[in-house]
Amino acid sequence: MHKGIATAAVLGLAALSLVVPATAAQAGPVCNSKWGPRNGFVYAWDARDCGGGAIIATAGNSTWWGGANDRASSLMNRGFLGGRDIVNFYEDVNHRGGHACLYPDELYADDLRDERFHNGYGVDNRITSHKWVGSGECMALLD
Numbered sequence: 001m002h003k004g005i006a007t008a009a010v011l012g013l014a015a016l017s018l019v020v021p022a023t024a025a026q027a028g029p030v031c032n033s034k035w036g037p038r039n040g041f042v043y044a045w046d047a048r049d050c051g052g053g054a055i056i057a058t059a060g061n062s063t064w065w066g067g068a069n070d071r072a073s074s075l076m077n078r079g080f081l082g083g084r085d086i087v088n089f090y091e092d093v094n095h096r097g098g099h100a101c102l103y104p105d106e107l108y109a110d111d112l113r114d115e116r117f118h119n120g121y122g123v124d125n126r127i128t129s130h131k132w133v134g135s136g137e138c139m140a141l142l143d
Contacts, residue, residue: 031049031076031108031110038078041057041058042087043078044068044076046073046125048073048112049110050108055068056068056130061129061130062131065127069127069128070125070126070127073111074112075109076108077103079132085134086104086133086137087130087131088100088132090127090129091128093129095130097117098126100116100118100123
């Protein structure tokens with residue numbers, strides 16, 4: 001009887017692991033602790049693993065990040081699911097230059113050092129603007 005319960009528990013945990021996005025499972029503990037219910041916001045931090053205070057926290061689009069320009073080292077997408085739920089980050093003002101997207105099921109990108117815009121330039125400390133887009137509007141992905 002105990003073997004049956006143990007087997008059911010292991011199978012249940014295995015099934016659960018298929019539902020949890022790989023990004024969240026592999027991410028750092030600080031991003032994990034800052035994840036919360038979806039609130040329609042995109043966040044950026046100038047530290048890796050969502051460390052310190054957010055330098056961007058907004059529900060809307062931004063054509064220029066101002067004082068947060070070229071400082072982001074980690075990102076989080078807590079946008080509402082459906083419609084325009086993907087955040088497209090841009091290298092230049094007014095949604096120009098290289099771009100890369102963070103899908104809602106990725107939750108966050110805790111270290112942008114290995115990420116690239118579609119034009120090959122690194123994403124870390126190079127984001128200047130962002131826009132919420134639908135699935136057909138995204139060409140380059142953050143992993």
